[in-house]
Amino acid sequence: MLEKIKIIKIIKKLKQASVDEGFLKSLRSRLEVRISANPVIKPAEERLFLTERSTLSGLFFKLKTMPIPLIIALIAILSGGGVTMASQASLPGETLYPVKILTEDIRSVIALNPEAKVKLEVKFAAERVAEVKEMLAEKGVEPRGLDIALSRFQKHIARAAEIIEVEKQKGKDVSKLAGETVDNFHIQKKAAKQAFEDAKQEFFTKKKQLHDQLLEAIKSGDTAGQEHIRAELADLEAAKDEAEAKKDVAIAVLEAEKDRLQDKLEETKQQEEEALDAAERADEELEEREEEQQELKEKIKEEQAEVEKEIREAIKNVKEED
Amino acid sequence: MKIEKQFLEAYDNYAAAILRHIQFRVSDQETAQDLAQEVFFKAWQYIVSGREVKNFKPFLYKIANNLIIDYYRQRPRADVPIEDINQKQISYGPEQEKEAEREISASLAHKYLSLLEDEQRQIVYHRYVDDLAIKEISEITGKTANNVRVIIHRALKSLKDYVGKN
Numbered sequence: 023m024l025e026k027i028k029i030i031k032i033i034k035k036l037k038q039a040s041v042d043e044g045f046l047k048s049l050r051s052r053l054e055v056r057i058s059a060n061p062v063i064k065p066a067e068e069r070l071f072l073t074e075r076s077t078l079s080g081l082f083f084k085l086k087t088m089p090i091p092l093i094i095a096l097i098a099i100l101s102g103g104g105v106t107m108a109s110q111a112s113l114p115g116e117t118l119y120p121v122k123i124l125t126e127d128i129r130s131v132i133a134l135n136p137e138a139k140v141k142l143e144v145k146f147a148a149e150r151v152a153e154v155k156e157m158l159a160e161k162g163v164e165p166r167g168l169d170i171a172l173s174r175f176q177k178h179i180a181r182a183a184e185i186i187e188v189e190k191q192k193g194k195d196v197s198k199l200a201g202e203t204v205d206n207f208h209i210q211k212k213a214a215k216q217a218f219e220d221a222k223q224e225f226f227t228k229k230k231q232l233h234d235q236l237l238e239a240i241k242s243g244d245t246a247g248q249e250h251i252r253a254e255l256a257d258l259e260a261a262k263d264e265a266e267a268k269k270d271v272a273i274a275v276l277e278a279e280k281d282r283l284q285d286k287l288e289e290t291k292q293q294e295e296e297a298l299d300a301a302e303r304a305d306e307e308l309e310e311r312e313e314e315q316q317e318l319k320e321k322i323k324e325e326q327a328e329v330e331k332e333i334r335e336a337i338k339n340v341k342e343e344d
Numbered sequence: 345m346k347i348e349k350q351f352l353e354a355y356d357n358y359a360a361a362i363l364r365h366i367q368f369r370v371s372d373q374e375t376a377q378d379l380a381q382e383v384f385f386k387a388w389q390y391i392v393s394g395r396e397v398k399n400f401k402p403f404l405y406k407i408a409n410n411l412i413i414d415y416y417r418q419r420p421r422a423d424v425p426i427e428d429i430n431q432k433q434i435s436y437g438p439e440q441e442k443e444a445e446r447e448i449s450a451s452l453a454h455k456y457l458s459l460l461e462d463e464q465r466q467i468v469y470h471r472y473v474d475d476l477a478i479k480e481i482s483e484i485t486g487k488t489a490n491n492v493r494v495i496i497h498r499a500l501k502s503l504k505d506y507v508g509k510n
Contacts, residue, residue, distance in 0.1 A: 032452050036453050039450065042373070046360060049384065056388060
């Protein structure tokens, strides 16, 4: 019995096997997009969808299904409220930041077509990178703010990729949009890397300053000062490592989504090439068949001529015998 | 609660475990991630088609099982020796002090499971790693609850015999 419990305990250790958290986050965002693109429609709503004839009525339907506070906020935003305008320059963690995010979410909801939605997501992703850059430059590594901006950044990227995939599955030609989005992802990646690179340079400058101060403190025998500077140096190192780790996660997510889109593009190209190949093969087969038929016709003609010749000779022979 | 919210909640509760389960059973992490994604996309498609899901956990595992079976139908299992599967592909958490000990236990767990037949391995994993109830395993595998119990009992007995001999 004891042995059995031990075996079960060992097997249970497999629960600790790690999984890729970045992938799970990205999949959740894609799932959210899929859910909103393909909602469960209740019979009453289904009727509304079926009678939906114009883009305008589609927009009304969207508004109808929105929660009331969202509609009020939408009206405030569309009417160009001062708060909304002011919120646009806010950073994560600041009071007006939720308004900025709400504005973006509403713009995304009311975007009239998938292409516009993808472009907005890419634009918002760029805005998050700009926020990261500003935060790093102004406040240094502020983990909460960076987490907010980077997790939203990942969401925007995943949403853009997912919308394209959903469209592709519907049979739409998304090669141009996917190509543009891949290029944009590439730009975002460079911008994000640059933002962290700038911050890294700033770390090195600060580190050098602290080292100089430490040297001074050692020379003057200021032990309390030395301790303080050492603690600051340790904090600086930790902040640098943290920023580095966050950058790696953001870049990895971006790379994964970029690869996914590129795979889709390749897939489309391959399908097009295969279709082209199949068409060419069909043409060749047709030509071959026509040639065969031609040869057959000529052969039949020759045979007919030969048979006629034989008949003529036979007739001639019969006449001569007579 | 709205079905959309319930579904995302089910994702939050079970996605990591489902991915871990698939990683255990297929050859590489990339395939496992593709299949895990497919599990949730298919599950949502099922819900959208108007059908009801009473218990998300066995429902998601059932889709995962079907996808794994399809995957191996397209690609013969002989390509992937079970001993190689997870020891190479799965890395374990970062806590330094217990890592070595954990790796030894995990590789021992892999060793034990590799000694079992496919069906036994799957059911034992469902029971002790996925923490599924006998009734849920029966729902996923299509076997009766008694049958599941017997399979687990036999699997543990054969492992006990193995440990005794070695």
